Amino acid sequence: MSDLHGIKANEAAVCGSTQPWSVIQTTLKLTADGLLPAIAQQYDTGEVLMLAWMNMAALDETLMTGRVCYWSRSRNKLWRKGEESGQVQHLKEIRIDCDGDALLLLVDQTGPACHTGRVSCFYNAIRNHQVEVITAPLIDPAVLYHHK
Amino acid sequence: MSDLHGIKANEAAVCGSTQPWSVIQTTLKLTADGLLPAIAQQYDTGEVLMLAWMNMAALDETLMTGRVCYWSRSRNKLWRKGEESGQVQHLKEIRIDCDGDALLLLVDQTGPACHTGRVSCFYNAIRNHQVEVITAPLIDPAVLYHHK
Numbered sequence: 001m002s003d004l005h006g007i008k009a010n011e012a013a014v015c016g017s018t019q020p021w022s023v024i025q026t027t028l029k030l031t032a033d034g035l036l037p038a039i040a041q042q043y044d045t046g047e048v049l050m051l052a053w054m055n056m057a058a059l060d061e062t063l064m065t066g067r068v069c070y071w072s073r074s075r076n077k078l079w080r081k082g083e084e085s086g087q088v089q090h091l092k093e094i095r096i097d098c099d100g101d102a103l104l105l106l107v108d109q110t111g112p113a114c115h116t117g118r119v120s121c122f123y124n125a126i127r128n129h130q131v132e133v134i135t136a137p138l139i140d141p142a143v144l145y146h147h148k
Numbered sequence: 149m150s151d152l153h154g155i156k157a158n159e160a161a162v163c164g165s166t167q168p169w170s171v172i173q174t175t176l177k178l179t180a181d182g183l184l185p186a187i188a189q190q191y192d193t194g195e196v197l198m199l200a201w202m203n204m205a206a207l208d209e210t211l212m213t214g215r216v217c218y219w220s221r222s223r224n225k226l227w228r229k230g231e232e233s234g235q236v237q238h239l240k241e242i243r244i245d246c247d248g249d250a251l252l253l254l255v256d257q258t259g260p261a262c263h264t265g266r267v268s269c270f271y272n273a274i275r276n277h278q279v280e281v282i283t284a285p286l287i288d289p290a291v292l293y294h295h296k
Contacts, residue, residue: 051250
């Protein structure tokens with residue numbers, strides 16, 4: 001296994017082992033567009049809030065500022081979460097999966113994560129061949145996007 | 149908002165509203181390869197176990213059998229989680245996000261989810277410019293992949 005380096009070398013590494021982030025960074029498996037899917041999870045309750053995407057610039061900015069910044073695939077630019085709604089995500093920790101192609105962000109979310117005003121974007125549940133809306137907004141999205 | 153249908157119509161729908169899965173299904177936003185990212189979360193502890201991918205066949209099979217089936221991008225075929233390791237995922241519920249481009253699977257995981265023998269694939273934490281291995285395997289992967 002001596003040919004393994006970076007994130008793959010951690011598979012067999014003991015708990016507590018470290019490698020420089022600068023080394024690991026070069027061994028991540030980005031999409032053709034240079035992106036990684038990033039799951040945002042509320043750090044204390046464990047609720048999964050959303051899934052979005054990061055490029056290296058978004059990841060670097062997030063690590064530097066402690067405020068979560070994604071890459072918006074629809075707007076094709078950096079998306080500082082909460083820049084319009086005010087509902088920011090404060091970073092607690094970033095985790096990387098075994099094969100270096102996905103991120104888990106432990107965050108402290110201000111207000112709702114979802115643009116619909118719901119805490120989580122995952123409010124549609126498949127139950128008995130139906131898709132059911134299982135949560136209500138905390139805040140009316142019309143309010144959310146008029147008061148910055 | 150009368151032009152909205154399927155998953156987008158649920159944005160403004162009240163809690164408890166339902167639409168047929170057969171309708172919602174046609175309004176999901178798949179990748180160019182026909183895939184959706186799927187987050188697996190242990191239903192009772194809230195631990196995020198892994199991120200993998202599903203196509204419609206994997207999703208249909210998972211809903212039908214109650215055992216999680218992904219699409220393996222590396223092997224280019226259906227991947228019934230646990231088919232080699234025995235560490236299967238029993239489905240509790242599937243949730244869909246607001247814009248229909250990501251899935252959250254609430255599962256009951258048998259043993260470790262990760263091929264390294266760790267409970268979760270997200271065992272690498274970025275801390276102080278280092279990437280630290282923060283959990284140890286529950287089971288030696290050599291054991292995991294020799295006893296089916």
